[in-house]
Amino acid sequence: MKEGYKFLVYGTICNDLQIANTSTGKKYARVNISVTNVGKKKDGTEYNHVEYFNCFSWEKIAEEIVTDYKKGDKISVECSRSVSDYVNKQGVTVKEWNLNIKKINEVIIDNSDEVYKPKIAASQTKKASVTPPKVEDAEEDMPF
Numbered sequence: 001m002k003e004g005y006k007f008l009v010y011g012t013i014c015n016d017l018q019i020a021n022t023s024t025g026k027k028y029a030r031v032n033i034s035v036t037n038v039g040k041k042k043d044g045t046e047y048n049h050v051e052y053f054n055c056f057s058w059e060k061i062a063e064e065i066v067t068d069y070k071k072g073d074k075i076s077v078e079c080s081r082s083v084s085d086y087v088n089k090q091g092v093t094v095k096e097w098n099l100n101i102k103k104i105n106e107v108i109i110d111n112s113d114e115v116y117k118p119k120i121a122a123s124q125t126k127k128a129s130v131t132p133p134k135v136e137d138a139e140e141d142m143p144f
Helices: 059-068
Strands: 007-013 027-040 046-058 074-087 093-105
Touching: 007 046, 007 093, 027 059, 027 074, 046 059, 046 074, 059 093
Parallel strands: 046 093
Antiparallel strands: 007 027, 007 074, 027 046, 074 093
16 A cells, blocks of 8 residues: 655644544544744745645544643644545535644654744653754745
8 A cells, every 4th residue: 555645733723622433333532733933034024934734633633632731732743634525614625634643753842933932831842853954044045
């Protein structure tokens, strides 16, 4: 079987977390994660660009996230992508892609960097070790 894309998302949980069940009884939790990219333009001005990702966690991973995390916590997850279609209220078919969480990584926050200061105590860091990336001169690195 061919392996698909893998996404690493490091950001802040934006929603209240709770376990829900599909119509077949499978447990899941929706995790909305905001990611802030910080950088400098060629003229030296700084910018923040925020993106939001809809992530889903399933079964044991959903239970772990709901138990160990809350809105406002930093989280680092490895995900695969899924695409779904639905018809909105206006009758238009909308294609939406979501990320399915496969693994949770520990977040170690560098307290010297104002952007990534934790909203939780340093003693409450989570599961495996990821240091947040800094985005500098991002415009020059863009492939387009």
